[in-house]
Amino acid sequence: MEFEQEVREFINGRFGEDVIAEDNFRNQLSFIVKPAAVFDICQALQEDDRLDVRFLADIAMVDWLGHAEEKKGRFELVYNLYSLKHKGRFFLKTRLPADKPEIKSLTPLWNGANWLEREAFDMMGIIFTGHPDLTKILTPDDLEGHPLRRDFPLTWEQPQFSWNKDDPPEVIK
Amino acid sequence: MAERKTITLNMGPQHPATHGVLRVELELEGETVVRARPIVGYLHTGIEKTMESKLYYKAIPETDRMDYLAPMSNNLGYCLAVEKLMDIEVPEKVKWARVCLAELTRINSHLVWLGTHALDLGALSPVLYTFRDREMILDIYEACGGQRMMTSYIRIGGLAHDLPLDFDKKVANLLKVFPEKIKEYETLLTENQIFINRTRGVAVISAEDAINWSLSGPMLRGSGVRHDLRKANPYSGYENFDFEIPIGENGDAYDRYKLRIEEMRQSLRIARQALDGMPEGPYRAHVPGVVLPPKEDVLHKMESMIFHFKIITEGFKAPCGSVYQAIESPKGEIGFYIVGDGTNRPRRIRVRPPSFVNIACLPALCEGRMVSDVVCAIGSVDIVLGEVDR
Amino acid sequence: MGLEEKIPDSIILTTLDKVVNWAHKRSMWPMTFGLACCAIEMMSASMPNFDLARFGMEVFRPSPRQADLMIVSGRVSRKMAPVVKTLYEQMPNPKWVIAMGACASCGGVFNNYAIVQGVDKIIPVDVYVPGCPPRPEQLINGIMKLFEKVEKSSLKDRHEEWGR
Ligand code: SF4
Numbered sequence: 047m048e049f050e051q052e053v054r055e056f057i058n059g060r061f062g063e064d065v066i067a068e069d070n071f072r073n074q075l076s077f078i079v080k081p082a083a084v085f086d087i088c089q090a091l092q093e094d095d096r097l098d099v100r101f102l103a104d105i106a107m108v109d110w111l112g113h114a115e116e117k118k119g120r121f122e123l124v125y126n127l128y129s130l131k132h133k134g135r136f137f138l139k140t141r142l143p144a145d146k147p148e149i150k151s152l153t154p155l156w157n158g159a160n161w162l163e164r165e166a167f168d169m170m171g172i173i174f175t176g177h178p179d180l181t182k183i184l185t186p187d188d189l190e191g192h193p194l195r196r197d198f199p200l201t202w203e204q205p206q207f208s209w210n211k212d213d214p215p216e217v218i219k
Numbered sequence: 220m221a222e223r224k225t226i227t228l229n230m231g232p233q234h235p236a237t238h239g240v241l242r243v244e245l246e247l248e249g250e251t252v253v254r255a256r257p258i259v260g261y262l263h264t265g266i267e268k269t270m271e272s273k274l275y276y277k278a279i280p281e282t283d284r285m286d287y288l289a290p291m292s293n294n295l296g297y298c299l300a301v302e303k304l305m306d307i308e309v310p311e312k313v314k315w316a317r318v319c320l321a322e323l324t325r326i327n328s329h330l331v332w333l334g335t336h337a338l339d340l341g342a343l344s345p346v347l348y349t350f351r352d353r354e355m356i357l358d359i360y361e362a363c364g365g366q367r368m369m370t371s372y373i374r375i376g377g378l379a380h381d382l383p384l385d386f387d388k389k390v391a392n393l394l395k396v397f398p399e400k401i402k403e404y405e406t407l408l409t410e411n412q413i414f415i416n417r418t419r420g421v422a423v424i425s426a427e428d429a430i431n432w433s434l435s436g437p438m439l440r441g442s443g444v445r446h447d448l449r450k451a452n453p454y455s456g457y458e459n460f461d462f463e464i465p466i467g468e469n470g471d472a473y474d475r476y477k478l479r480i481e482e483m484r485q486s487l488r489i490a491r492q493a494l495d496g497m498p499e500g501p502y503r504a505h506v507p508g509v510v511l512p513p514k515e516d517v518l519h520k521m522e523s524m525i526f527h528f529k530i531i532t533e534g535f536k537a538p539c540g541s542v543y544q545a546i547e548s549p550k551g552e553i554g555f556y557i558v559g560d561g562t563n564r565p566r567r568i569r570v571r572p573p574s575f576v577n578i579a580c581l582p583a584l585c586e587g588r589m590v591s592d593v594v595c596a597i598g599s600v601d602i603v604l605g606e607v608d609r
Numbered sequence: 610m611g612l613e614e615k616i617p618d619s620i621i622l623t624t625l626d627k628v629v630n631w632a633h634k635r636s637m638w639p640m641t642f643g644l645a646c647c648a649i650e651m652m653s654a655s656m657p658n659f660d661l662a663r664f665g666m667e668v669f670r671p672s673p674r675q676a677d678l679m680i681v682s683g684r685v686s687r688k689m690a691p692v693v694k695t696l697y698e699q700m701p702n703p704k705w706v707i708a709m710g711a712c713a714s715c716g717g718v719f720n721n722y723a724i725v726q727g728v729d730k731i732i733p734v735d736v737y738v739p740g741c742p743p744r745p746e747q748l749i750n751g752i753m754k755l756f757e758k759v760e761k762s763s764l765k766d767r768h769e770e771w772g773r
Binding site for chain 2: 071072074076100101102103104106107108109110113115124126130133135137156157158159160161162165169182183184185186193194198200
């Protein structure tokens with residue numbers, strides 16, 4: 047609890063205007079912040095010796111398509127941060143719009159962010175600017191679309207082979 | 220000076236030493252690895268997406284098939300997360316039984332790791348021993364869940380059925396013979412000069428790097444960071460158990476080997492405590508409408524039968540909100556981030572896969588070293604491709 | 610064997626078939642090729658408790674060029690499908706395929722965009738072993754069934770089947 051209070055003071059004190067709201071569902075501390083501020087908050091947290099938030103556990107992505115929440119922004123990114131010293135965990139949540147899901151990459155801060163961001167790109171189509179190698183990671187190279195989006199059908203097979211794809215037959219009228 | 224030339228070597232996806240279908244692209248200069256690039260996704264199963272399309276209950280079998288060497292850990296993580304989302308408190312007996320099974324799972328996973336890792340490094344016999352002894356644990360699984368590997372025994376709010384009648388006897392027998400067996404493995408490897416030469420000082424990662432790469436589990440502890448979620452953020456009653464967290468010093472493959480062996484001993488210790496102290500009581504929480512009523516009641520009570528029917532057909536409605544529950548699986552921190560959206564299906568289930576995050580640091584482990592060390596590095600990370608690719 | 614092509618249509622093989630089949634049956638070498646969960650059960654099958662070696666099959670070959678039998682143990686993802694096909698084509702004739710587990714047979718519990726719904730969509734399968742995962746005994750039984758099939762086949766049919 048003490049750790050959470052400290053984090054709250056730290057973030058509200060230094061990035062007060064970037065924090066949109068705070069959420070405490072089931073005793074889990076999370077801050078809803080503006081996307082532009084995520085990198086700066088993480089950097090500040092990482093540099094702060096007292097809080098020692100040095101462990102980026104996970105980056106989760108949620109698609110709110112077709113839900114009342116969608117008006118706040120279709121894609122939600124959840125950064126899961128952990129302090130090994132204080133054994134405390136909290137989340138930074140941010141919303142990205144459907145037409146331009148772009149955010150600054152955290153790879154300069156954490157090597158571990160590299161693959162997590164690649165996965166978010168591959169599965170959800172979120173663009174991380176400044177990422178060294180933003181390529182597909184899990185899905186096959188020829189798969190079009192981003193499977194975890196809600197508008198991607200679950201059971202669907204892309205034709206892998208077509209005998210006349212490059213060379214359609216002439217139609218005789 | 221002659222021109223320096225590099226060649227590109229492709230390892231996998233069908234390669235006996237990559238533990239499944241991992242592919243690594245190596246750029247070599249002579250025998251030295253200049254650049255390594257792991258390529259994953261050859262087992263991409265779409266598990267997260269499939270889970271989102273199901274009711275909360277029916278997603279449990281999918282979790283087994285992620286880390287198929289530690290099915291119970293995955294069940295446990297998922298069920299704890301859903302329990303947190305629905306705010307369910309489970310009976311004491313369930314907690315103890317879950318701890319006992321989770322620790323057996325840890326041993327199971329480490330046994331397979333030990334056998335295959337040694338096999339990769341040229342020691343052919345340990346794998347025969349570990350697979351022989353693993354059958355004892357699989358027998359217990361089978362008695363519990365009716366299946367050798369994909370048990371789905373841990374359910375939301377409790378267990379699938381009560382513990383089998385001879386559970387105590389079987390586990391007690393296992394606890395009696397296993398310390399001897401672990402000694403046996405150690406005689407094969409711990410002082411084996413070939414094994415030491417191939418693992419000591421290989422695949423080294425410092426504590427600082429390990430944290431920066433977000434590593435967890437034995438990979439993190441092997442570098443000397445004493446972090447274990449069972450102690451740090453106890454779940455499922457781990458605060459009641461007395462055990463130690465072994466750590467390594469140098470962060471090399473040999474340390475990680477020693478550490479996993481020690482972890483098996485500690486797991487036996489926890490399982491012993493769990494077995495001795497297992498309280499009596501119901502095997503499922505009583506939360507009408509959310510947790511399935513016990514099967515005996517379903518057959519005899521009208522009300523239970525209706526609840527059973529409703530839960531199976533339409534499930535329960537989860538509140539709008541998100542929870543994250545992480546547990547210490549044999550591979551590291553496995554976390555389930557579940558977003559409920561007010562309906563009976565999850566909006567999102569995100570799995571934080573320990574193997575996926577751990578294998579990402581493979582380039583850091585083997586760049587600048589010999590080709591043969593790559594095999595050792597992959598082995599000592601302990602990955603399960605089902606979980607890497609999901 | 611390269612011999613089949615030279616035999617004219619009017620000749621029926623009897624004892625030669627028996628000899629060749631006997632040889633095939635007694636030394637069938639599977640390929641070390643694990644895909645997913647079922648691969649662990651395949652490994653268990655060759656380990657002391659179940660001991661596949663009783664049937665002359667313990668020589669798992671890492672290279673497809675030396676193998677006769679491909680046990681597709683686990684789910685085949687769309688990314689893996691071309692690799693599986695290449696491996697099958699690399700195996701020398703005669704060759705057999707066992708689809709182990711529900712996933713390899715029909716897609717199993719994963720009816721989704723990522724998994725090939727049954728490995729028989731890309732390569733021909735001789736024996737299907739159901740289960741998720743099948744017990745090692747079940748796999749051994751599947752192999753026995755394959756032996757029966759081998760016993761009944763003739764060199765000449767096989768030649769026609771492959772068309773090579
Ligand atoms: S059949 Fe079952 S055990 Fe086998 S690969 Fe598929 S999910 Fe895994």
